[in-house]
Amino acid sequence: MPYEPRQVYQPEADTFLLLLAAQAEARPGDRVLEIGTGSGCIAVALVRTCDVVVTDINPHATFCARQKGLEAVRTDLFSGLRGLFDLILFNPPYLPTMTEERIDDWLEYALDGGITGRDVIIRFADSVSGVLAPGGRILLLLSALTGLPEVVEIFASRGFTANVVRQQTAEDEELYVLRITGKQG
Numbered sequence: 001m002p003y004e005p006r007q008v009y010q011p012e013a014d015t016f017l018l019l020l021a022a023q024a025e026a027r028p029g030d031r032v033l034e035i036g037t038g039s040g041c042i043a044v045a046l047v048r049t050c051d052v053v054v055t056d057i058n059p060h061a062t063f064c065a066r067q068k069g070l071e072a073v074r075t076d077l078f079s080g081l082r083g084l085f086d087l088i089l090f091n092p093p094y095l096p097t098m099t100e101e102r103i104d105d106w107l108e109y110a111l112d113g114g115i116t117g118r119d120v121i122i123r124f125a126d127s128v129s130g131v132l133a134p135g136g137r138i139l140l141l142l143s144a145l146t147g148l149p150e151v152v153e154i155f156a157s158r159g160f161t162a163n164v165v166r167q168q169t170a171e172d173e174e175l176y177v178l179r180i181t182g183k184q185g
Contacts, residue, residue, distance in 0.1 A: 003063045009038035013170030018091050018141045019045060021166045021177040025139055026050050026087055033085040033131065035077055035092075035124070040065040042089060055081070077124055084133035091141040092120045117146035118154065125154050129182065137181055139165070144174035155180050 009015075019042045026032060030050045034043045037054035038061050046052050047070065055073045056062050065072035073081065121142070128138060138160075142151055148164070155162045159182060166177035 001059060004060050005064070008058065008061045008064045009036075011039055011041045013168065014091055014141050014143075014175050015039075015041055017166055017168050017170075017175050018042060018089060018139060018177055021139050021141075021179075022046060022087075022089050025137060025165075025179065030086040031084070031133070032087045032089065033078065033081070035088065035090040037061060037065050037070070037072065038091070040068045040070050040072075042091075043070050044068055050087070053081070053085075077120075077127065078131050081131060083131070084136070085131055086133050086136050088128060088132060088136065088138045090124060090138070092124060116150070117143070118150060121146070121151060122154055125158050125160075129158070132182065134182075137179060140178045140180060142176055142178065144176070148176055151178065 015038070022042055023045060026046050026049065028049045032043075032046055032050045032052045034052065034054045037043055037056050040054060043052045043054045043065065053071050053073065054065050055075050055078060056065065057074065057076050059074055062072040062074040075081065121140070132138065140151070142148065152162045155178075160180050162178045162180045164176050165179040168175050
């Protein structure tokens with residue numbers, strides 16, 4: 001399949017908000033995993049001081065990331081990855097999406113969060129402990145449309161603590177970055 005740049009999620013306000021949080025959170029030498037890297041903008045900013053691996057389900061996004069010199073794995077979330085990560089970054093598909101609103105292309109994977117906007121977030125929360133190092137941290141971006149209290153509860157019910165570390169209004173939408181840690185984090 002030929003590379004199609006229009007099928008890659010390009011940096012928007014949410015990307016830049018997560019980037020600011022990631023730059024503040026990343027420690028030199030951290031092993032960092034960025035799920036759903038899209039354009040690779042965030043990972044490129046961290047790769048000088050951290051060991052960074054990126055994933056995306058979208059083949060166009062993984063191609064784009066590899067073109068930027070990133071270690072990119074085409075996978076769904078972190079399926080098939082080995083090892084533990086100190087910092088996991090995720091700008092998930094968080095928009096509430098009805099079936100009739102689906103666009104049926106690769107870019108949809110970056111946007112479609114299911115009816116509540118939380119479908120992929122729930123799958124992520126169910127499995128992330130398998131790749132999170134002891135004392136590891138997660139930075140998760142979401143919108144008020146996704147339901148901040150509901151997302152905090154999703155992680156709390158799995159033994160995590162979630163706190164807002166960044167917040168911004170962009171185009172009449174409130175965006176948040178949650179810092180999520182386990183009991184030992």
